[in-house]
Amino acid sequence: MAAPSTTVPSAGPVAGSRSFFSRLRDGDEIARLVTFLFAAWVVFLTLVIVFELWQSSVLPRHKFGFAFLRTSVWDPVFDQFGALPFIYGTLVTSAVALVIAVPFGIGAAIFLAELAPARVSDTLEFFIDLLAAVPSVIYGVLGIFIIVPAMRDFIEPWLKETLGFLPLFKGPAYGIGFLTAGMVLAIMVVPYIISVSREVLLSVPRDQREAALALGSTRWESTWKVVVPFARTGIMGSIFLALARALGETMAVTMVIGNTPLISASLFSPGDSIASVVASQFKEATGDLYTQSLVELGLVLFLLTFVLNGLARLLILLTSRRGAGTAHA
Amino acid sequence: MTMNGQLRWRKLVSNFMLTMTGVCALVSVSVLFFILGYLVYNGGASINWNFFTKLPAPVGETGGGMANAIVGSAKLLLLATLVGVPNGFFGAIYLAEFSGSKIAFVVRYAADLLNGTPSIIIGIFAYAILVHPFNHFSTYAGGFALGVMMIPITLRSTEEFLLGVPRALREGAMALGASKWKTIATVIVPAAYRGILTAILLAFARVAGETAPLLFTALGNRYWSHGFNEPTASLPVMIYTYAISAYDDWHRQAWAAGLVLLALVLIINIIARSILARGISVPRS
Numbered sequence: 001m002a003a004p005s006t007t008v009p010s011a012g013p014v015a016g017s018r019s020f021f022s023r024l025r026d027g028d029e030i031a032r033l034v035t036f037l038f039a040a041w042v043v044f045l046t047l048v049i050v051f052e053l054w055q056s057s058v059l060p061r062h063k064f065g066f067a068f069l070r071t072s073v074w075d076p077v078f079d080q081f082g083a084l085p086f087i088y089g090t091l092v093t094s095a096v097a098l099v100i101a102v103p104f105g106i107g108a109a110i111f112l113a114e115l116a117p118a119r120v121s122d123t124l125e126f127f128i129d130l131l132a133a134v135p136s137v138i139y140g141v142l143g144i145f146i147i148v149p150a151m152r153d154f155i156e157p158w159l160k161e162t163l164g165f166l167p168l169f170k171g172p173a174y175g176i177g178f179l180t181a182g183m184v185l186a187i188m189v190v191p192y193i194i195s196v197s198r199e200v201l202l203s204v205p206r207d208q209r210e211a212a213l214a215l216g217s218t219r220w221e222s223t224w225k226v227v228v229p230f231a232r233t234g235i236m237g238s239i240f241l242a243l244a245r246a247l248g249e250t251m252a253v254t255m256v257i258g259n260t261p262l263i264s265a266s267l268f269s270p271g272d273s274i275a276s277v278v279a280s281q282f283k284e285a286t287g288d289l290y291t292q293s294l295v296e297l298g299l300v301l302f303l304l305t306f307v308l309n310g311l312a313r314l315l316i317l318l319t320s321r322r323g324a325g326t327a328h329a
Numbered sequence: 330m331t332m333n334g335q336l337r338w339r340k341l342v343s344n345f346m347l348t349m350t351g352v353c354a355l356v357s358v359s360v361l362f363f364i365l366g367y368l369v370y371n372g373g374a375s376i377n378w379n380f381f382t383k384l385p386a387p388v389g390e391t392g393g394g395m396a397n398a399i400v401g402s403a404k405l406l407l408l409a410t411l412v413g414v415p416n417g418f419f420g421a422i423y424l425a426e427f428s429g430s431k432i433a434f435v436v437r438y439a440a441d442l443l444n445g446t447p448s449i450i451i452g453i454f455a456y457a458i459l460v461h462p463f464n465h466f467s468t469y470a471g472g473f474a475l476g477v478m479m480i481p482i483t484l485r486s487t488e489e490f491l492l493g494v495p496r497a498l499r500e501g502a503m504a505l506g507a508s509k510w511k512t513i514a515t516v517i518v519p520a521a522y523r524g525i526l527t528a529i530l531l532a533f534a535r536v537a538g539e540t541a542p543l544l545f546t547a548l549g550n551r552y553w554s555h556g557f558n559e560p561t562a563s564l565p566v567m568i569y570t571y572a573i574s575a576y577d578d579w580h581r582q583a584w585a586a587g588l589v590l591l592a593l594v595l596i597i598n599i600i601a602r603s604i605l606a607r608g609i610s611v612p613r614s
Binding site: 026027028030031032034035036038039040041042043045046047048049052053056103104105107108110111112114115116124126127128129130131133134135136137138140141142144145146187190191194218219220221223224244247248249250251255275278279282283294295298301302305306309313 | 339340342343344346347349350351352353354356357358360361364367368371415416418419420422423424426427428432435436439440441442443445446447448449450451452453454456457458477480481484508509510511513531534535537538539540541544545548565568569572573580583584587590591594595598599602
């Protein structure tokens with residue numbers, strides 16, 4: 001989509017024939033330089049963030065090395081810092097979020113893209129966009145006052161009764177913990193999955209649907225066996241995007257996860273995630289090793305989201321290209 | 330007979346699954362109205378004049394308000410806009426009008442990376458360069474952190490709207506002898522201004538509700554914050570602190586603050602989207 005812009009054709013013959021000084025007098029070179037500085041600043045800023053994270057986590061990297069990622073003792077009093085419980089918490093809460101959010105999000109996206117009339121679809125999409133704009137601290141407030149009590153009093157006891165034989169659903173129901181955090185995250189990432197998947201589904205060429213229907217498939221079969229597979233890389237992209245959001249989400253998780261560095265097979269157990277431990281302990285952290293260990297956690301999180309975002313973008317790009325390609329063919 | 334049965338079964342499955350997708354969409358959208366309703370119900374009951382005009386009451390006493398947090402948020406957002414908007418805007422002009430494809434790729438990549446960076450990491454970054462060296466928390470640091478978050482959002486969407494300006498407009502201006510920057514300033518930017526305004530408003534709304542980058546930059550303050558060099562209270566951080574506290578009165582105030590914040594964010598969003606919808610000034614080529 002960037003291709004036509006990068007060489008603005010009108011600039012070619014006109015600007016090219018003029019000397020550097022005449023362009024300088026017109027102000028073109030100055031404008032180019034000034035705007036270039038702003039654009040370069042963005043790149044610089046990104047590099048500085050990585051550099052600062054790296055630079056500010058020297059101590060724990062030297063002291064613990066890769067053991068930082070493998071050990072699970074987090075004891076500021078004895079200067080022992082291991083990231084494993086937080087990495088575990090981040091991954092588990094995000095996984096729970098995806099398990100709930102993906103079927104839901106894709107279902108809703110199918111409805112918006114395939115079934116709803118354009119007007120209804122656009123209206124609902126407007127609300128979905130608003131939902132995506134709700135600040136995370138608000139989700140946290142709802143989490144504390146609605147979801148936590150509901151989980152403690154209804155959902156967790158019910159899960160224990162029906163699925164209690166699984167290690168996932170054992171132990172006392174506190175209300176706070178991995179499951180609740182995953183639940184809040186699920187609510188938060190559903191709008192992202194819906195928005196992106198809807199776009200991707202809408203870009204599937206019309207003849208794909210018509211061909212499937214003409215062959216005698218039902219509406220659902222044409223959607224599920226033809227349209228969705230056609231768009232699956234893009235849908236995967238939307239899921240990765242949601243995953244990246246879930247991994248980095250801070251406030252809502254901090255407010256409901258329980259802030260205890262535990263690794264437990266039970267989803268009812270309180271825990272902690274990378275983002276939430278940084279949010280809750282960074283301010284109070286005393287001593288360089290403690291602070292820098294938290295920064296190193298930040299670095300780990302940055303790398304995780306970096307990889308996921310890259311993958312997500314690649315997948316979405318691949319699908320929309322494919323859709324566009326076949327549409328023209 | 331069996332064919333008929335099978336067909337009926339397939340149709341049944343089809344109808345059932347399609348209904349389920351509708352249910353998914355309905356439930357997803359109704360979450361928004363649930364959130365709104367909950368905050369209006371709970372927050373509306375505890376919102377009053379004091380909320381907007383009084384300082385927080387001393388710990389343990391009931392009453393008081395969040396006047397300092399409202400002003401604090403305004404100051405933080407002012408700084409954020411000053412940091413984020415010019416940078417995003419001019420950067421986008423470079424990308425859309427001047428740059429070659431290689432540099433554009435690098436800048437876009439960096440912006441997308443920045444956009445995907447969790448906000449808590451931006452907070453660590455602002456702490457490392459603006460709090461740690463000076464040994465005190467400040468409004469500057471908080472505003473800077475929010476501003477950094479605004480840059481990629483403003484940049485990427487502004488660029489897209491600039492690229493949407495039809496080529497004929499550019500060529501027309503240049504054929505009349507306008508220099509390139511004059512073409513940009515008098516033709517291209519005005520043609521895309523609705524889109525650019527929308528981009529800026531959306532970026533603003535996004536950071537208005539950000540809490541994580543403020544926790545250890547602007548910190549919080551139970552009193553007025555003077556100038557930009559002191560720690561300051563802000564609405565999102567107040568909501569967080571009050572919601573996780575043990576006092577019922579603070580919970581009530583957290584709901585009220587949540588309602589104010591949500592209203593602000595949603596209204597800006599709606600305005601932004603209606604600016605764009607009312608007439609896309611740029612026909613998509």
